[in-house]
Amino acid sequence: MPVNETHNPELKSWVESANRSGADFPIQNLPFAVLRRAGSNEAFRVAAAIGDFALGLTELHDTGVITSKGLEACRGSTLNAFMALGKDAWSALRHDLSAVLAEGSESRTAIEPCLISLDEVEYALPATIGDYTDFYSSIHHATNIGKLFRPDNPLLPNYEWVPIAYHGRSSSIGISGQNIRRPVGQLKEAGKDQPTVAACKKLDYELEVGIFVGAGNPLGQPVPIDAAEDHIFGLCLLNDWSARDIQTWEYQPLGPFMAKNFATSISPWIVTLDALAPFRTRFTRDADRPQTLPYLSS
Amino acid sequence: MPVNETHNPELKSWVESANRSGADFPIQNLPFAVLRRAGSNEAFRVAAAIGDFALGLTELHDTGVITSKGLEACRGSTLNAFMALGKDAWSALRHDLSAVLAEGSESRTAIEPCLISLDEVEYALPATIGDYTDFYSSIHHATNIGKLFRPDNPLLPNYEWVPIAYHGRSSSIGISGQNIRRPVGQLKEAGKDQPTVAACKKLDYELEVGIFVGAGNPLGQPVPIDAAEDHIFGLCLLNDWSARDIQTWEYQPLGPFMAKNFATSISPWIVTLDALAPFRTRFTRDADRPQTLPYLSS
Numbered sequence: 186m187p188v189n190e191t192h193n194p195e196l197k198s199w200v201e202s203a204n205r206s207g208a209d210f211p212i213q214n215l216p217f218a219v220l221r222r223a224g225s226n227e228a229f230r231v232a233a234a235i236g237d238f239a240l241g242l243t244e245l246h247d248t249g250v251i252t253s254k255g256l257e258a259c260r261g262s263t264l265n266a267f268m269a270l271g272k273d274a275w276s277a278l279r280h281d282l283s284a285v286l287a288e289g290s291e292s293r294t295a296i297e298p299c300l301i302s303l304d305e306v307e308y309a310l311p312a313t314i315g316d317y318t319d320f321y322s323s324i325h326h327a328t329n330i331g332k333l334f335r336p337d338n339p340l341l342p343n344y345e346w347v348p349i350a351y352h353g354r355s356s357s358i359g360i361s362g363q364n365i366r367r368p369v370g371q372l373k374e375a376g377k378d379q380p381t382v383a384a385c386k387k388l389d390y391e392l393e394v395g396i397f398v399g400a401g402n403p404l405g406q407p408v409p410i411d412a413a414e415d416h417i418f419g420l421c422l423l424n425d426w427s428a429r430d431i432q433t434w435e436y437q438p439l440g441p442f443m444a445k446n447f448a449t450s451i452s453p454w455i456v457t458l459d460a461l462a463p464f465r466t467r468f469t470r471d472a473d474r475p476q477t478l479p480y481l482s483s
Numbered sequence: 484m485p486v487n488e489t490h491n492p493e494l495k496s497w498v499e500s501a502n503r504s505g506a507d508f509p510i511q512n513l514p515f516a517v518l519r520r521a522g523s524n525e526a527f528r529v530a531a532a533i534g535d536f537a538l539g540l541t542e543l544h545d546t547g548v549i550t551s552k553g554l555e556a557c558r559g560s561t562l563n564a565f566m567a568l569g570k571d572a573w574s575a576l577r578h579d580l581s582a583v584l585a586e587g588s589e590s591r592t593a594i595e596p597c598l599i600s601l602d603e604v605e606y607a608l609p610a611t612i613g614d615y616t617d618f619y620s621s622i623h624h625a626t627n628i629g630k631l632f633r634p635d636n637p638l639l640p641n642y643e644w645v646p647i648a649y650h651g652r653s654s655s656i657g658i659s660g661q662n663i664r665r666p667v668g669q670l671k672e673a674g675k676d677q678p679t680v681a682a683c684k685k686l687d688y689e690l691e692v693g694i695f696v697g698a699g700n701p702l703g704q705p706v707p708i709d710a711a712e713d714h715i716f717g718l719c720l721l722n723d724w725s726a727r728d729i730q731t732w733e734y735q736p737l738g739p740f741m742a743k744n745f746a747t748s749i750s751p752w753i754v755t756l757d758a759l760a761p762f763r764t765r766f767t768r769d770a771d772r773p774q775t776l777p778y779l780s781s
Contacts, residue, residue, distance in 0.1 A: 315613075316654050321737060321774050334736065342737050345624045351737040352650040352744065356614050357702055368702035371645045371776070380644050382778055404655055405664035405745070437639050438632065439619060439649040440738020446650065447703070478669070480680055 186414060186462045191215075191283040200300070206472060210234040210391060213463075215282050216419070216454040217264055221308040231259040231267070231311075233287050234454060235305050244299035247320030250292045252280045257270045264312045264455070265422045268399030268418045276401070279459055308362075308453035311421075317449070319393075319425060321349040326391065345475045353425075354446035361424070361450050365418060368447040370431040384430035395451050408470035410483045419455040426450065463464050484712060484760045485557035489513075489581040496584045497591050498598070500534030508532040511761075513580050514752040515562055515719070522607040529557040529565070529609075532752060533584050535601050542597035548590045549579045562610045562753070566697030566716045573697070573716060577757055583773040606660075606751035610695060610721075612653045615747070617723060618690075619647040622691065632731060643773045649722075652744035659722070659748050666745040693721035695750050708781045717753040724748065 191213065197204045198212040210216065216234050221227040232239035242259040245251060254322070258266040267274070271437060285292040321327050324344070331339030343349065359365075373380040390474035397420030402408050408416060426446065432444030470476060488494070489511065495502045496510040508514065515587050519525040530537035540557040543549060554578035556564040565572070583590040619625050623643070629637030633682060641647065655665075671678040697716030700706050706714055721741065729740030768774060 208669070209743075232681075238567070317654050320739075331736070342575055343671070343678075343732055343735065346671075347733050347741075349733065350740050352652055354614050354616075354650055355653070359702070366524060369705070373644075379773070380641075380776075383559070405668070434641055435647065436643050436736070436738075438629070438734070438735070438738070439617075439647055440734075442616075442648050442650070443645075458739065475677070478678075478680060 186458065186465070188462050189280075191279055193461045196283070199286045199290060200236040200238060200286060202238070203286075206234070208236060209275055212283060213455060214459065214460050215279055215286075216456045217259075217267075217311060218453045218455065219263060219309045220306040220310075220453065222301065222305055226399055229262045229309040231261070231264055232301070232306075233282055234303070235300075238300040239303055239306055240282075240286070240296070241299050241301060248292075248295045248299065249412045250285055250295050251278075253281060253482075256281070259365060260307070264397075264418075268312060268397060269401070271400040272415050276459055279457065283409055286323055288441045293397075298304050308360045310358065310360060310451075311453065311455050314358055317353040317355045318350050319353045319356060319386065319445075332389075333429065334436070346478070348481075351440045353449060358449045358451060361422075361452050363450065365426060365448040365450070366430050368431065368443065368455055370428060370443050373434040377378075380434060385431055387429035387431050389427045391423050391425040391427060392421040395421040397421070397455055410481055414458060417458050419457040419459075420461065421455050421470060422452040424450040435466075484762070485758065486760050487578075489577055489757075489763050494581070495586045496533060497586050497588060498536060498584060500536070501584075503534070503768040506534060508534055510525040510581060510584055512754060512758050513555075513738060513752045514578055515609060516567075516751045516753065517597075517607045518604040518751065519607075519608045520599065520603055527560045527607040529559070529562055530591055530599070530604075531580055532601070533598075536598040537601055537604055537732075538580075538584070538594070539599060540589045540599050543594065544591075546597065548583055548593050548595045549576075551575055551579060553581070559772075560607070562695075564714075566610060566682075567699070568682065569698040570713050573755060576662060577755065580730075591673060606658045608656065608657050608658060608749075609751065611774060615651040615653045615656060616648050617651045631727065632734070644776070649738045651747060654743055659750050661722075661748065663746040663748070666726050666729065666741065668726060668741050669732055670728045671732040678732060681697055683729055685727035687725045687727050688748075689723040689725060691721040691723050693719040693752055695719070708779055711781075712756060715756050717755040717757075718759065719753050720750040 195215065196212050200210060203211050212235065219233055220232050220239055221229050231242045233242060240418055242256060246256050246260055255267060255270060255274040258270055262306050283298055284290065327344055328339050368385050369382065371380040372383050372387065397418045398414050398416050426448040428444045430443055435444060490590040492511065494510050500506060501509050510533065516530055517527050518530050518537055519527050522644050531540060540554060544554050544558055549742045553565060553568060556568055582588065583594055624639050625642055664779055666683050667680065668683065669678040670681055695716045696714050702770045724746040733740055733742060
């Protein structure tokens, strides 16, 4: 994934708060979310973040400052249409947003009315999520969690060979900050004959990274590992809420179910893979461990 | 669930093929599907089955013979809007369809042009499926499958207490008759050091019953077991395709993943819970086995 002028660390925006040291949303980031003014009846709509502001993309489209297929696809209440367009459209809109928000842009006067203070907004899910897969992708996490459930055998032999994952429940994914109801379920204490039904006593969460797959593939046509980046739109943070005492009793042999499906929280902003290009580092594996099979390496 | 005049086994239809002994679609059944004329560019649309015909419900609505909120909700390309209306609307449409299709109905002339021969149709998924959960709900199946993976310990201690289930991949659910690509994945033979990547050699399927949940519930508000039937729209047949050799290697500790998510096939017709009322029988469990906990009994 190429680094280009949108990643230049010297680039500044006419939105002053974006240039502050340590700002979450400098002009090099430009993440996407779905939001509206808090407490209003406005339609939720797609926005990009810049400094302390959200730039409403429907409003931006209406200014006529940017005309592109990508921006047109951002006029709805979810990012799905834009995500489905694929990498070239994502990259083109990033370039256009960077250009019109950069210091010295002639579009400043037209665009300023499209900015909403982030203090004033509330968020919705950024996309309609059709399927959600939870990958068990850190060996440190897998070893630590494995010790909770199988102290004598934390890391199973398949772990270093095959991606271990399961499907989650899409309909219980919510946005960070929403309240979560503590789940009630079957708990079975060691040494007891029978389970009891009670509120979870061991509520936990795993801090994970969520990946939004944008452009899809026809069923049955695999995506080669070299083409994976054409499909990945961006990343968010994700809390994988887990009822450990319910999980201990229910999870064999088919994996987690009620212990996980009551809630998953994601951050409202999706940071694009493109924005992260300067920070990437190569995958490595210790030479004395099983090496990744060729179909999983690029 | 009450038995009423729509279930009367003596009831006959003016669609002669519905009265044939052993007909799949007598007037007592009236299942729903989404279809169009095969090979055409028509929009897929909701239909009910009667004898050897499908009754297009958009066309039926246009005749004005039935006016109801339920029939209006059937004018789209999926059953979701109708299913979301709940039990009273489902039952009302069943009564209306039964009345206008019954022998002696004055509406015959108006309705006959809305019939399409089942020989001429092709099907789409009857609903947009947001989440899909696979329950491990037969003790005979669980014991038999358990023997394949854990010959010494086929039925785990939780099985008779807590519903064991996992989430499937909604996006790979298709309609019966579609081709399925044999999956390629990691196979690990017993005694070998390493897995190999190859086409599945042990392709299998589990013959299951699919349940369409219609009316939903707000996140965090459980549905009491006594109210479950208010939410269940109907049933279909389901083939749960399974790559047993891939499953053996990948399924611990998080359950089935690639071994299952390549395909699930369902029958195109959804038979309503209402239509099945006369055939229901009470749940029983052998007295010497653990009895169902009260929150799961009604």
